Amino acid sequence: MTWLRSDRRAMVSLAFLVILIGVALLAPVVSPYAPNEQDLSATLEPASAAHLLGTDDLGRDTLSRLIWGARSSLYASILAVLIAVLIGVPVGLAAGLGGKWADIGISRTIDALLSFPAITLAVGVTGVLGVGLTNGMIAVGITFSPQLARLVRSRTLVGRGELYVDAARVYNASPLRIALRHVLPNAMPPVIVQISLLLAGALLAEAALSFLGLGVQPPTASWGAMLARAYNYMDVAPAQMYPPGVAVLLTAMAFNALGESMRSLLDPMARR
């Protein structure tokens, strides 16, 4: 953990994320109002003592929705990245260890998937699967998985030539055991860096999908859904678009900073 002490940006980012996750988990306790509690006599109000960040078009407290929205947005990002890991890591291992033809087949599929603009493919897949936060994030996870698969593949190609892998082979270890016990652990550090960067990407993707009405469905709050509502009332209450936007920006920056800090830790050449 000396790493965190030497990198202030990473430490601040980690602290921010820990607090954010804490607030999201404690939403029922810390949020001043219920997220869907409407007050139609106080719609699109500016910030006040009663509503620290104002209210939305249905008179719901923006701060409370921001706190509850953190839940959906973080859940969505984690779900998408989890799916990307569950698909990308085994596929990458299979490409690296499965022989020449498996490698060619998987690599071309990865190239092809990466030719689709990620958000576009995610929007398309969500349209086909049906709208909703979980479907949307499955789609995002699928579109993110080739990046991880490519990374794991290249690390596996390096790792499989190592002496200890040869040794394991001599001892007749099964291919699965070699993959999981000897190759994967060495591929993990860059994967963890990539996970942190992908979390930022998934957060932006959730916001984009929910903005388009393909993610979270009303009345559930998410940062993207809040931006979509704020967009509709932009001419009357422009201030409403700032809280969710800033929340996405800061959280994505924190994930990125953490990922980059870990990357420079792993690659001393890049440290400066």
Next chain:
Amino acid sequence: MPDKLSTRVRLLRDRLLQAVPVLVVATFIVFALLHLTPGDPAIALAGEAPTPAHLAEIRQFYGLDQPFIGQYGLWLWNAAHADLGRSMFSGEPVVTTIVHDLPYTLLVVAYALLLSIAIGVPLGVAAAAREGSALDVAVTSLSSAGVAVPYFWFAMILVSIFALQLGWFPATGAVPFSQDPVGALRSATLPSIALSSFGMAEIMRQLRAALVEVLSSPYVRTLRAKGLSSRSILWKHGLRNVGITVLTVIGLLFNRMLGATVVVEAVFAIPGIGSDIAQAAVNKDYPMIQGAVFALALIVIAANLLIDILYTVLDPRVTR
């Protein structure tokens, strides 16, 4: 140098051959999209309350009565003849809609790429030249904010300030470039600035990193020892790196910007291909989703090919 030329030609041929399997897999992915629908694709394609005759017609057009591979063959055959089916929503041929709407999207993306280069390159170079200076810190912070900013939120801020409050640009809509180039550029300005938020950030970041690496390399240290100033080293030896780095980033950005138009076009109500996909996804207009996603993938594959060709021109190491 005939020898060098033939290497180059061979390289291009290999690269073209590599693109073929990618293209084939891409068509398969697009084709398979439809089969992700829960239940019978024919019913999904027919929309609400289909008649048996309509269902039979759809089954025949998509070959849904055939085995999977036969359906794929039929889809490929139709796609090769520029037939991607009809929109379930408008009834228009999907290809017609794509050809009509694509120019709006490409204008915004091209404009955004130019803006990103025009702002990102000088700032990235300046930051690398004065590593650790206040300017460098500012550029680095700007680029880490730029890659993390939700670009459609940035788009909303731009609309709120420059369209709604100041009235400098239209808030929504687009004009065909062929009819009114000035008007088209005016309506494309705010969307392009929104897209260039992450575009210039990425260019600044990667260019700065590449140049800092060049400037700390042993051969530059030698040049410096010989008495050359940082500035002339940067001009003489850094420029090629600038070209190659920018080219790489442009390849990445082109893909990401095309994708981002899905959301940015929604903010500005631009009737481009991004809006088509977003609307098709909401309406469950499967042929439109397939066609538009496929069109974008084709464009990206073509652009990547073009960039690889430019590489061989720019970087002598590639041909070696």
